[in-house]
Amino acid sequence: MKSPTKPIIPLAVLPKNELGLTVRDYEGAMSTLCAGCGHDSVTAAITQMFFEISMPPRDIVKLSGIGCSSKTPTYFVRGAHGFNSAHGRMAPIATGANAANRELTMIGISGDGDSLSIGMGHLAHLMRRNVNMLYVLENNGVYGLTKGQFSASADIGSRSKRGVANVVAPIDPILLGLSMGATFLARSFSGDKAQLIPLLKAGVAHRGLAIIDVISPCVTFNDHEGSTKSYRFMREHEIKEIETDFVPWEQEIAMPRSKDDAKEITMHDGSTVRFRSVPEGYDPRDRQKVEDYIREHRERGEVATGLLYLNEDSIEVHELNNTPDVALAKVPFEKLCPGSAVLAKIQESFR
Amino acid sequence: MEPTNDRDPNYFHQVVDCQWACPAHTDVPGYIRLIAQGRFDDAYLLNRSANVFPGILGRVCDRPCEPACRRNRVDGTPVAICRLKRVAADLSGDVTDRLPTAPETKNGKRVALVGAGPASLAVANDLLPLGYDVTIFEKYDRAGGLMRVNIPEFRLPGEVLDFETQCIIDMGATIHYNSPVESMRELLAQGFDAVFVGAGAPKGKELELPGRHDDTTGRIHIGIEWLKSVAFGHIESIGERVLIIGVGNTAMDCCRTSRRLGGTDVRVMARRPRDFFKASPWELEDAEEEDIDITVNHAPKRFVIEDGKLVGMEFDIVEWDEGARHSTVVDTVTIACDDVILAIGQENAFDWVERDLGIEFGEWETPVLDETTLQSTLPQVFFGGDAAFGPKNIIWAVAQAHQAAISIHQFCQGRDVTDRLPDTMTLESQKMGMAQWSYHNDYNPSPRQQMHHVELTQRFAALDLEVELGFDAEQTAREVQRCLNCDVQTTFKANLCIECDACIDICPVRCLTITANGDEEDLRSRLNAPSVNPDQAIYVSAALPQTGRVMVKDENVCVHCGLCAQRCPTAAWDMEKFELDIPYAADFDLLSKTRSDTLTRS
Ligand SMILES: Cc1cc2nc3c(=O)[nH]c(=O)nc-3n(C[C@H](O)[C@H](O)[C@H](O)COP(=O)(O)OP(=O)(O)OC[C@H]3O[C@@H](n4cnc5c(N)ncnc54)[C@H](O)[C@@H]3O)c2cc1C
Ligand SMILES: Cc1ncc(C[n+]2csc(CCOP(=O)(O)OP(=O)(O)O)c2C)c(N)n1
Ligand code: SF4
Ligand code: SF4
Ligand code: SF4
Ligand SMILES: [Mg+2]
Numbered sequence: 001m002k003s004p005t006k007p008i009i010p011l012a013v014l015p016k017n018e019l020g021l022t023v024r025d026y027e028g029a030m031s032t033l034c035a036g037c038g039h040d041s042v043t044a045a046i047t048q049m050f051f052e053i054s055m056p057p058r059d060i061v062k063l064s065g066i067g068c069s070s071k072t073p074t075y076f077v078r079g080a081h082g083f084n085s086a087h088g089r090m091a092p093i094a095t096g097a098n099a100a101n102r103e104l105t106m107i108g109i110s111g112d113g114d115s116l117s118i119g120m121g122h123l124a125h126l127m128r129r130n131v132n133m134l135y136v137l138e139n140n141g142v143y144g145l146t147k148g149q150f151s152a153s154a155d156i157g158s159r160s161k162r163g164v165a166n167v168v169a170p171i172d173p174i175l176l177g178l179s180m181g182a183t184f185l186a187r188s189f190s191g192d193k194a195q196l197i198p199l200l201k202a203g204v205a206h207r208g209l210a211i212i213d214v215i216s217p218c219v220t221f222n223d224h225e226g227s228t229k230s231y232r233f234m235r236e237h238e239i240k241e242i243e244t245d246f247v248p249w250e251q252e253i254a255m256p257r258s259k260d261d262a263k264e265i266t267m268h269d270g271s272t273v274r275f276r277s278v279p280e281g282y283d284p285r286d287r288q289k290v291e292d293y294i295r296e297h298r299e300r301g302e303v304a305t306g307l308l309y310l311n312e313d314s315i316e317v318h319e320l321n322n323t324p325d326v327a328l329a330k331v332p333f334e335k336l337c338p339g340s341a342v343l344a345k346i347q348e349s350f351r
Numbered sequence: 352m353e354p355t356n357d358r359d360p361n362y363f364h365q366v367v368d369c370q371w372a373c374p375a376h377t378d379v380p381g382y383i384r385l386i387a388q389g390r391f392d393d394a395y396l397l398n399r400s401a402n403v404f405p406g407i408l409g410r411v412c413d414r415p416c417e418p419a420c421r422r423n424r425v426d427g428t429p430v431a432i433c434r435l436k437r438v439a440a441d442l443s444g445d446v447t448d449r450l451p452t453a454p455e456t457k458n459g460k461r462v463a464l465v466g467a468g469p470a471s472l473a474v475a476n477d478l479l480p481l482g483y484d485v486t487i488f489e490k491y492d493r494a495g496g497l498m499r500v501n502i503p504e505f506r507l508p509g510e511v512l513d514f515e516t517q518c519i520i521d522m523g524a525t526i527h528y529n530s531p532v533e534s535m536r537e538l539l540a541q542g543f544d545a546v547f548v549g550a551g552a553p554k555g556k557e558l559e560l561p562g563r564h565d566d567t568t569g570r571i572h573i574g575i576e577w578l579k580s581v582a583f584g585h586i587e588s589i590g591e592r593v594l595i596i597g598v599g600n601t602a603m604d605c606c607r608t609s610r611r612l613g614g615t616d617v618r619v620m621a622r623r624p625r626d627f628f629k630a631s632p633w634e635l636e637d638a639e640e641e642d643i644d645i646t647v648n649h650a651p652k653r654f655v656i657e658d659g660k661l662v663g664m665e666f667d668i669v670e671w672d673e674g675a676r677h678s679t680v681v682d683t684v685t686i687a688c689d690d691v692i693l694a695i696g697q698e699n700a701f702d703w704v705e706r707d708l709g710i711e712f713g714e715w716e717t718p719v720l721d722e723t724t725l726q727s728t729l730p731q732v733f734f735g736g737d738a739a740f741g742p743k744n745i746i747w748a749v750a751q752a753h754q755a756a757i758s759i760h761q762f763c764q765g766r767d768v769t770d771r772l773p774d775t776m777t778l779e780s781q782k783m784g785m786a787q788w789s790y791h792n793d794y795n796p797s798p799r800q801q802m803h804h805v806e807l808t809q810r811f812a813a814l815d816l817e818v819e820l821g822f823d824a825e826q827t828a829r830e831v832q833r834c835l836n837c838d839v840q841t842t843f844k845a846n847l848c849i850e851c852d853a854c855i856d857i858c859p860v861r862c863l864t865i866t867a868n869g870d871e872e873d874l875r876s877r878l879n880a881p882s883v884n885p886d887q888a889i890y891v892s893a894a895l896p897q898t899g900r901v902m903v904k905d906e907n908v909c910v911h912c913g914l915c916a917q918r919c920p921t922a923a924w925d926m927e928k929f930e931l932d933i934p935y936a937a938d939f940d941l942l943s944k945t946r947s948d949t950l951t952r953s
Contacts, residue, residue, distance in 0.1 A: 004786050004917055006859050007794035009910055010426050014861075014880070024859075036851040036920025044856035191850055219851060219920045231849045235897045 005030050018054035026051045028075040036223075038190035038216030038231075039072050039138050045193045046107070046136070047076045049200040053248070061097055061106045065090040065119060068145045069111035069138035069216070088119025091126040095317070098131050101327040102318050105204060106133035113143040116152035116171045123173075127180035127209055132316040134203040135211045137173055138190070140218035141229035148221025159226030172298070173213045174308055178291050183314035184210035185290075186307045189234050190217065198246040199307060205246070207268045208314035215303065228301075239297055242284070242306030243276040265312050273307060284310050352871055354893040354901075357842065360776035363929040365888065366906050367837045369432055372419035374750035376933055377401040379416060379432055380838040384790065386439055387831040392446050394439035399450075401933070403473045403519075403749050406511040409437030410819065411502055413631065413744040421835050424884070425910060428799040430834045431822075438827050440511070451480040453523040458482035460763040463543040464524075465532050468496020469745045470736025471549030472519045473752030474759070477936040479522040481760060486543070487524050490531040494520060496551055497737075498745060500579040501601070503608050504815035535704040535732075545731045545759045548704075548718075549752070552737040556696040558596060562654030566661040571654065574601045574694035581608055581814070590689020592616045594664055596651055599629035602694035606643045609692070611811050618644045618686070620651065620666065627675050637818070641807070650678070655685055663687040697742045717741055724758040724768045725751055733758055756936040764940070772934035778927040781839055782916070788926060790839050792913040794859070795832035836911050840929045843902055845893040847923035850900070854915035854924055855879065862908040863915060868894070868901045878905055 006027070014022040026047045031040050050060065057079030064070035066087035073082050081104070085093040090108050098106055115123050115137050126135070141154040150158075153173070154166040177185045184206040188196045196214065203210035215234055217223050223230045228237075249270035263275040263284065275284065283289050290309045297304040328336060357363060365371050369379040378397055385394035398405035402412075412433050420429035460483050464471035467489035475485045493499050494516040498507065520526055532538050538546060555573035557563075563571065570590065574597070580586040593614040595606045598621040609617045619638065621628060624647050628635065639645065649666040656662065665685045669678035699716045706712070709729040711719040718727050718734050725733050735755040736748035758768045781789045803820045804810070810818060822830060855863045861880040868874070874889060875882040882889065887907035894901060916924040 004914060005793075006857060006914060007796075007910075007912065009794060009859050010796075034920065035918040036849065036853045038851065040856055040918075041852040044852065191852060193852070217851070219849075223849070231851060232897055235850075 017051055019056060021051065021054075023048060023051040025079075026057070026077050028073070028078045031072070031075045033068055033071065034220045036219035037068065037144075038140065038214075038219070039069050040075070041190040041193065042109075042136065042138055042196070042214050042216055043072045043075045045190075045196045046200060048193070049197050049204070050077055052197070053201055053204065055105060055204075059103075059105055061104045063090050063094045063097065063106065063108040063133075065110050065114035066145070067111035067114045067143065068218070069109055069140075070114055071145075072109050072138070073107075088114055088117070088122060090114065091119060091122035091131075094133055095126065095129065095131050098133060098317065099323075099328065101329040102132065102323070103327045106131075107204075108133055108135045110135065110137055111144070111151070112137065112139040112141060112153035112173075113151040116173060116176075117143075120152070120171070120176075124176070124180050127177055127182040127211070129317045130181070130183055130208040130314060130320070132208055132318070133210070134200065134206075135209060136200075137211065137213045138216040139173070139213050139229070140216050140222055141227070142218050142222045144218045144221060148218065153229075155228040158228040159224070161221055161224055163226070172294070173211060174294055175291065177211050178287050178309060182211055182309075183208040183311040184307075185213075185309040186211070187213045187215070187303070187305045189215045189238055189303075189305060191231060191234065192238075192305075195240065195243075195305065198244060201248070202244070202246040202267070202271075202273050202307060205248070205267050205269055205271050206310075206314065208311075208316040215305075234303065237302050239302045239304045240306060241277060241279045241304065242282070242308065244307045245274045245276060247272045247274060265310055267312065268314075273310065275307075284308065285312065352868065352874060352891045352901075354845075355888070355890045357840075357890065360774045360931060362888065363776065363778075363838075363840050364774070364931055366840060366909075367929065367931075368419040368421050369416035369430075370838070370931065372415045373402075374415070374747045375402045375753065376750075376931065377416075378838070378931065380834055380836050381930070382439055383430070383432075383435055383831050383834045384836070386435055386827065387791070391439055391442040392444055392449070395443035395446055396449060398436055398439055402746060403476050403752075404469060404515045404745065405436055406440035406515050407469075407498060407507060408746060409433060409435075409440045410511070411498075411507050412436070412746055415746075421837050421910070422833055424907065425835070426796070426798070431799055431802075431830050434800075434802060434822055435827070435830060438822050441821050447518065450518055451476070451522065453479040454482050456482065457484050460484065460544045461486065461542070462545045462547065462759060462763070463488065463538060463541070464547045464549055465538070466490070466496060466548070466550040466738070467494035467516070467526060468549050468551050468736060468748065469498060470496075470551075470738065470748040470752045470755075471547060472516055473749045474547050474549065474735065474756045475522070475524045476519045477753060477756035478759065479519070479524060481937060481940060483763070485524045487520075487526040488530045488532050488538075489526060489528050492528045494526065494528075496549075497575075500582045501575055501604065503578065503581070503604050505607070505611070505810075505818050506604070508815065508817050531703075533703050535708055535710070539708065539731075543731075544763045545733065547755055547759060548732065548734045548738050549736045549748070550701075550738045552697040552699045552742040554698040554700040555693065556698060558651065558693050558695060560651060560653050562656045565656040565659065566654065567659040568661065570661040570690045572690065572692045574605045574692050575697060577692055578604055578608060581612070586612070588613045590614070592688040593618070593690045593692065594686060594688045595619045595692045595694055596664075597621075597694035597696070598645065599694060599696065600631065600634055601697075602692075603630050603634040603638050605692045605694050606638055607641055608814070609690075610641050610643065611814050614690075617642075618646055620649045620664075620686075621645060621647050622650045622669070622678075623675050624648065624671060637804075640804070641810070648678075649684075650680075652683065654691065661688070661691065664691055697737070699738060699741060715741065721769075723754065723771065725755040726758055726762075726768055731762065753935055757934070757939060760936040760939055766939075772938060774934070775932045777930045777932070778840065778842065779930070781913075781926045781928055786917050788839075788913050790836050790926075790928075791832060792836070792839075792911070792926070793832075794835075794910055794912055795829075797829045797833055799833065800826040800830045838929045839911050839913070839926050841904065841909060841911070841913075841915060842925050842927045843890070843892050843904070844923050844925075845895055845902065847921040848892075848895050848902060849921055850895055850897050851920060853918040853920065857914045857918045859912060859914065860908045860910055862905045864903045864905075865895065865900050866903060874903055878903060880905065880908055883907065
């Protein structure tokens with residue numbers, strides 16, 4: 001079987017962004033995932049997001065681990081840098097890459113297996129360190145690539161394709177993030193680009209680690225009756241009480257606050273996140289309230305989506321470590337590695 | 352919007368832009384695929400079933416299909432539909448034993464056809480297989496009408512015309528050459544059950560300007576008369592300096608013929624700017640390639656005659672307002688010439704139809720007809736081709752002939768002529784397996800192939816030297832792949848959709864959108880790719896099961912690549928081949944099934 005390609009059609013109607021690129025310039029290789037996989041929709045949302053914010057492809061770094069989800073960086077922004085790491089090891093690779101070049105925009109794609117099973121230790125530390133990157137967790141409740149075993153995010157009672165119910169408690173990446181000191185925590189659904197794209201933009205603008213847990217159905221192994229990560233389940237149980245717009249800094253003046261805006265949080269670069277609606281008494285800056293809210297919904301079998309938590313005073317890893325503003329990769333080698341004589345001197349100072 | 356009714360054959364028919372634009376609704380993508388498979392005989396016959404004269408039309412059709420072709424909207428140039436038709440005709444083998452035949456036993460009805468142009472011949476083609484006794488009366492000594500006596504042989508070779516006209520006559524028509532019908536009354540008196548008038552619009556228009564009748568040397572010609580004289584061999588030369596008045600297709604044939612008969616300084620004089628010319632762009636190009644000057648904004652004023660001899664023509668030089676409605680004269684010039692050819696149009700001439708027979712005529716000498724049945728106010732008399740509504744072209748003549756043949760058949764069988772069968776369709780899935788389709792769904796980026804012409808240095812050697820050489824194998828192979836298979840339709844089953852967005856994301860032209868329903872204007876404003884062509888429909892599905900939103904597809908931009916159907920996990924999308932079944936005369940009679948049985952389609 002010949003693998004299909006998505007042809008470039010020279011239609012005049014495709015809009016261009018500030019760089020003169022069309023959305024097709026932000027695509028990657030043709031996806032080899034199953035037809036209908038939620039991950040492909042997330043890929044399409046990411047493609048659209050980078051197109052809309054006119055990000056030069058060469059300024060992007062794509063990172064991932066192993067899994068169907070982790071395959072997807074190949075399917076967007078073909079002109080970007082990328083690293084496909086070992087299973088669960090995206091976090092340390094990302095930390096290293098970010099340490100070396102803080103000027104690049106980093107996007108990591110991982111799965112619930114990659115992040116919450118084998119890679120959970122690394123993820124916890126990525127959160128603690130607040131590495132400046134957008135981390136998209138494509139959550140389908142199973143190990144898709146290895147044919148649908150329950151993952152650590154599977155809900156108790158959710159049934160496998162063969163009808164067996166899961167009995168082990170799930171790990172919720174948002175609750176994990178709240179306890180690990182994460183600074184940007186959002187949840188969304190692959191089938192809702194209108195919500196997902198603004199969240200992705202806010203995630204790119206956030207200084208520090210931005211985690212977006214995207215429920216992304218595995219159409220092959222986890223889209224049946226009885227699954228709590230299916231398209232139908234999400235459509236019936238998603239609660240979108242928290243609605244946000246992302247307003248980039250340049251548009252701030254052009255888009256006056258509407259009287260419906262419930263809350264507004266200004267990000268470090270001047271752009272703002274506007275909450276069009278939040279539940280009564282909800283404050284996305286208050287860890288405790290956010291945790292209570294998520295738990296309440298979880299107990300009712302509902303999935304709360306939106307930008308759930310945001311710490312506007314976020315301090316990311318470079319600030320914590322007081323590194324220079326310029327990318328370390330650009331610091332001359334002699335300065336970065338001044339030689340054994342200097343090392344000996346430093347060691348001497350500790351004696 | 353209400354869900355689209357895609358079970359109405361017209362819906363998908365309109366998506367096949369070329370077929371919809373073709374007056375005879377030729378199955379263009381069908382024959383292009385047959386050519387791609389090397390099935391030239393089948394491609395020829397599929398053409399013939401709709402347009403009767405593939406070899407002729409493959410060279411000289413007015414080709415309304417090409418400006419309509421979807422490929423224009425993709426890379427700016429249409430598929431060379433007409434040239435591919437010629438490929439089918441040039442490369443088909445002997446198809447004579449697969450052509451329709453007339454039955455031994457006749458049905459006892461006699462039909463007279465006036466004229467042996469494309470209109471009458473196409474009527475004969477439809478009626479002979481049904482057992483009619485068909486008699487054709489033709490003014491001249493040869494068949495083909497204007498295709499024979501006006502369209503020059505360097506565009507349409509005699510052999511092509513011979514084959515396609517003769518195979519109809521050979522089915523068993525009685526043809527009387529050199530037999531102008533001079534009285535409709537007398538013709539009717541011969542007791543025919545029906546009469547079809549396919550006499551064309553044979554009168555060239557005059558240009559009554561000062562000096563028109565003062566030339567005694569016969570150097571002022573009427574275009575279509577002059578071309579006819581050339582075709583009959585009565586005229587073999589022309590002066591060096593020739594002015595052609597008018598810039599329609601007749602003017603193009605006149606100027607190019609002049610170049611071959613001795614004209615070295617041939618100018619086509621147009622009153623209006625280029626955008627308003629009647630001639631097809633390709634005819635203008637071909638003329639200019641032959642060094643013919645096309646002069647705009649010159650309005651003829653008078654013929655300059657000295658001592659009874661034409662020496663030139665005077666023109667007003669004019670300037671036009673926007674839209675070229677009003678002009679102002681800015682200057683006057685005289686252009687010297689040896690001959691002037693008037694090519695400003697044709698008219699009907701029905702001086703042989705007595706006005707007391709019950710056949711009513713309207714304005715401009717055209718008969719009063721029912722537009723669908725082509726029946727005149729005298730029930731047994733029908734019209735078609737240029738004789739019906741004034742000069743058009745061959746493919747319209749054929750399209751009308753099919754309709755007239757149905758009417759004549761209904762009439763002769765004592766049935767109501769307005770009782771017509773509707774078009775019907777079949778849809779058939781093209782899925783062969785995972786990501787496998789029975790058609791070439793890859794988008795091919797090849798540019799339109801250019802027709803090769805005989806070198807200019809050799810072109811004028813003989814009047815009948817065909818200029819266009821036809822496509823070679825490589826050109827054909829490329830051009831067939833440019834066709835987007837618009838007849839392989841995307842069909843949607845809303846109840847199967849899980850709204851996973853796979854089709855939305857994969858579509859290379861972003862023509863799919865899942866959104867809340869609304870009225871048409873509103874929906875069009877919310878599509879993923881801007882809606883730019885209101886002439887093409889948007890498909891709207893029934894409410895989708897999970898969210899109640901609708902699937903919307905802008906038919907305008909779909910390239911029929913099948914990727915949506917390939918990526919759909921539930922097979923809500925499929926690619927189904929649409930085949931339009933247009934009823935012909937034979938289909939009105941269950942007893943005779945000569946037409947469709949001889950055809951194998953792709
Ligand atoms: C110069 C020129 C170039 C053209 N080029 C093209 C082209 O490239 N492509 C295209 O599609 N169309 C072209 N056309 C138009 C096309 O030729 C006509 O539209 C078409 O031939 C009309 O077909 P018809 O059968 O209605 O009439 P005609 O072709 O005119 O045939 C009518 C026939 O009836 C005969 N006849 C007339 N009166 C009588 C009578 N009283 N008794 C017996 N017989 C009679 C005539 O001799 C003639 O044979 C061109 C026309 C002209 C003038
Ligand atoms: C070290 C190691 N252990 C186990 C595997 C097998 N393995 C491959 S992918 C995968 C799980 C992927 O699950 P997830 O991250 O949820 O991705 P999905 O396919 O569901 O998108 C596992 C266990 C491996 N590749 N490497
Ligand atoms: S197995 Fe599941 S997660 Fe993997 S590509 Fe297929 S649908 Fe997507
Ligand atoms: S692309 Fe092919 S099927 Fe479509 S309009 Fe053009 S010729 Fe017809
Ligand atoms: S066939 Fe489907 S994917 Fe291809 S252009 Fe048409 S709608 Fe889009
Ligand atoms: Mg998974």
